[in-house]
Amino acid sequence: MNKRFFLAMAPLLLAGCLEVEQHPRWVKGEYAGKVDQQPFQVHFHNDRLSWWATLNNRNQRQNEYNRANP
Template structure:
């Protein structure tokens, strides 16, 4: 039992040391990573109003009562 503890204890301590930093890098107060493409930029050619209209139309046509009835 003591031998098993001596083998597993260093492994448990080392497991916490291998965690990678997950915070974004900031340079001069701004995020230094890649800019994310927005859906309205990619699929609607920068037309945010058209994108909102499509999302609103899709949401209005979702009806749980129609989906639940066989």
């Protein structure tokens, strides 16, 4: 009984040893990874107002009150 208990508990004790680091690396207080570009920088050549206007137009078309009453 005692031997079976320890054999059953061994995988549970070792399961915590496989945890990997999930936080980004920091070098000299700054993030050391790739800088992600914002969507307006990629698709609208860094024109933030054009990006927000496109989002606003898309949201207005999804409004049922605006679509039902032309």
